[in-house]
Structure formats: structure tokens, C-alpha cells
Amino acid sequence: MRKESKDVAGMVRSFASRPAPDGGLDGAAALSAPLRELTRPRAQVRAAAAEAGEELAMAAENLSAWYGSTQALRSVTLPIRSRAVTAIIGPSGCGKSTLIRCFNRLHEVLPGARVSGRVLLAGRNIYDPRVDPVEVRRKVGMVFQKPNPFPTMSIFDNVAAGLHLVGIRNRRLVAEVVERSLRMAALWDEVKDRLHDNAMALSGGQQQRLCVARALAVEPEVLLMDEPTSALDPISSGKLEELIGELRRTYTIVIVTHNMQQAARVSDYTAFMLLGELVEYGPTDDIFTNPTDERTEAYVTGRFG
Numbered sequence: 001m002r003k004e005s006k007d008v009a010g011m012v013r014s015f016a017s018r019p020a021p022d023g024g025l026d027g028a029a030a031l032s033a034p035l036r037e038l039t040r041p042r043a044q045v046r047a048a049a050a051e052a053g054e055e056l057a058m059a060a061e062n063l064s065a066w067y068g069s070t071q072a073l074r075s076v077t078l079p080i081r082s083r084a085v086t087a088i089i090g091p092s093g094c095g096k097s098t099l100i101r102c103f104n105r106l107h108e109v110l111p112g113a114r115v116s117g118r119v120l121l122a123g124r125n126i127y128d129p130r131v132d133p134v135e136v137r138r139k140v141g142m143v144f145q146k147p148n149p150f151p152t153m154s155i156f157d158n159v160a161a162g163l164h165l166v167g168i169r170n171r172r173l174v175a176e177v178v179e180r181s182l183r184m185a186a187l188w189d190e191v192k193d194r195l196h197d198n199a200m201a202l203s204g205g206q207q208q209r210l211c212v213a214r215a216l217a218v219e220p221e222v223l224l225m226d227e228p229t230s231a232l233d234p235i236s237s238g239k240l241e242e243l244i245g246e247l248r249r250t251y252t253i254v255i256v257t258h259n260m261q262q263a264a265r266v267s268d269y270t271a272f273m274l275l276g277e278l279v280e281y282g283p284t285d286d287i288f289t290n291p292t293d294e295r296t297e298a299y300v301t302g303r304f305g
């Protein structure tokens, strides 16, 4: 487990202040960076992330979200480390799902839903008006609570569907990517002889791994998982956790979970939320064994929630 200073806010500040890559969507904003640094104190500690030697895949910066007049997120600032698993924990209704739905611009599809603040993906604000939400959703894939394969499609076509959407139609290439994705989702051996069966013929756990394969097929930069094992039996949950353990080498994963043991088992970093606010973030070991905030301690020791 990597250890780090507790000054996560400083690390986020440094990430938030990174200039966008040349020609990036934030290119214009980067030109005025000195001004922004003066006006935003959070942009001052540029060296901290470099010192920590940690790369960030994403970060929420002062992110707030509403459903009509109900505010579900309150100025959340949170780093998401590359090639690591970040668990989001907290009691029901604290905003976990809303947060990750803001990470791939799914929140805004609901009528009356609104977001303020920024979400940086590789240094670019995904809420920049010039950014295409469809492209964001390709780069930031999502696996939902209940397995949701396309019910009329075969196992093969479920994984190939995303490739068709991004314009990849070459049959050999599609077949290669489908196989690779199913292997990465640890499902290949179980389905290789029945790729053209209907996806609904799979067990719930297999369907969920199929959804992981479908998400991986388009090579996302980040994979979001919203309580991905809550509809699965213990054996299927264990397999999915093993899979997360494998994928963390290659992917950046953010997992929402109610299950504290699961968060402790699968994640490198944990964020604890309460009433729409981020209470504490840090290495999972620290959050579970040595939290700094008494509300975190009360939650992880089961005293509320």
C-alpha cells in the first residue's frame, strides 16, 4: 500500500492547476492560468503531486450537483489516481452514485439535473462546452448495480456493440477485441463455445462480467462501478472482486460500495461521503484503521449508516 501525506487537498490543488496539454480543450483557459492561480488559492501547490510521484486520471474540483432544487453534491474536490482502485463509501443518499454519474456526464441526462464545478480527465474539464459527452462516456465507462446486457443480443454482439458505435466494423478486428475484452473480464473460458447464445442465458455474475467486457471493449481510461456486486451471490461477487484486482493493473477504477469489507479488500484509496460532502479521502488502510475525522471513524466502525 502506498503511503502519502494527508494533504490530499494540496495534491488535488496541484493537479487542478496542471496546464492542459497543448491544443487541449482547456488550451484557452490555460493561457490565463496565471490569473486563475491568483484567483484560486487551490492552484498554488503545483509541485505536490509530482513530489508524491502519483499520476491522476481524474479529479473533481468544487463539484456540486442538483436534482431540481435538491442539492446532492456540495463542492466535492477529490483526486482519482491512475491505475488504482478508489472506493466511494458512505451512507445511503450521501451522493455516491451522483458523484460517479457526474464523472461521465450521465447526471445531466436527467431532466432538471445540473452540475457546477469541474471534472478533470487527464487535465481537461469534461464540462467544457466544447467537449462531446458521448466521447466522455467512451473514455469513462460504467458498470451499473444490476447487470444490464442488451437483452436481444448475443454474448458476442453485446461486447461488439460499443465498437460499432465508435465506427469499428472490420470483422476480424471486432472478433479480436471481443475475445480480448472477454478474456480481460475473466469470462472467455466460460463463454468461448457459446458466443452466439443470447446474453440473458448467462448467470447474473456472468452477465455482470459481460458488462465489464462491454465497457472495456472501447478502451476506456477510467471504469466506474456503481455497487457492481450488490445483485450478485457471494461466489459471483468474489469473482468480480478478483477481476477488479486484475484490472487495477491496467485501468483506473472507481467503485461505489456499501460493503465496507469490499472497499477494504479491493481499493487502494477510499473517499468517505456524508450528506453530499466529501468528509475524508486517503489510502484505504488509513481510512479504515486511522481516520482523521470522527464521522469517518463512526461510519467505518459501524456506529452509523
Ligand SMILES: Nc1ncnc2c1ncn2[C@@H]1O[C@H](COP(=O)(O)OP(=O)(O)OP(=O)(O)O)[C@@H](O)[C@H]1O
Pocket (backbone or CB within 6 Å): 067, 070, 071, 072, 090, 091, 092, 093, 094, 095, 096, 097, 098, 099, 110, 258
Ligand atoms: N433522480 C433523482 N431525483 C431527485 N433526487 C434524487 C435522484 N437521485 C438521487 N436523488 C437524491 O440525491 C441524493 C443523493 O443520491 P445518490 O443516489 O447519489 O446517493 P447514494 O449515496 O448513491 O445512495 P445509495 O447508497 O442509497 O445508492 C439523495 O438525497 C437522493 O434522494
